[in-house]
Amino acid sequence: DQQVKQNSPSLSVQEGRISILNCDYTNSMFDYFLWYKKYPAEGPTFLISISSIKDKNEDGRFTVFLNKSAKHLSLHIVPSQPGDSAVYFCAARGGADGLTFGKGTHLIIQP
């Protein structure tokens, strides 16, 4: 049973526009949520996180929103840049059990 779901395998966005990546989860015990970015042939890179007691966290062009009642979080990238083209993974932590990842969304920024 997949506890963290990213239902869009890919997303194409025009440069300068907003990119919105979505993630749903089923386990209400998750206490932290994180977003990672991954380029081919490299390890994932931590982008931004949010605690389950908050509903928004912002860091430069990246904002993560958490809707606990809907068990949904999203990553907004504004404005989107060509270097943002990568695979984005949503991850969640439940206590001390390490991270559970979604399957990833391939973001393509078009010029």
Place this chain on the structure above:
Amino acid sequence: EAQVTQNPRYLITVTGKKLTVTCSQNMNHEYMSWYRQDPGLGLRQIYYSMNVEVTDKGDVPEGYKVSRKEKRNFPLILESPSPNQTSLYFCASSLSGGLDGYTFGSGTRLTVV
């Protein structure tokens, strides 16, 4: 430079031949984990460790062993590799296992024939 170092980066081996993938971090992190990445399946946790001598199974531990004898090292051991363990493996570490996120190594691409 703060980093997680995995070796080797690439490995081709034969079924049944024991192998070890090493992982070392220089950030004095408490938490370390191993993940495998497969097409269409994302990243799945194999094992994790919260401190020295403390390890626990993740979502896909079958066929793998780990040890945490010292804080900086967390090797992944495949006692008898099989073709279904062909994958891209990542080691990661974190100070608190929480909002600071995990730092990942560059990956080890393993092929078992």
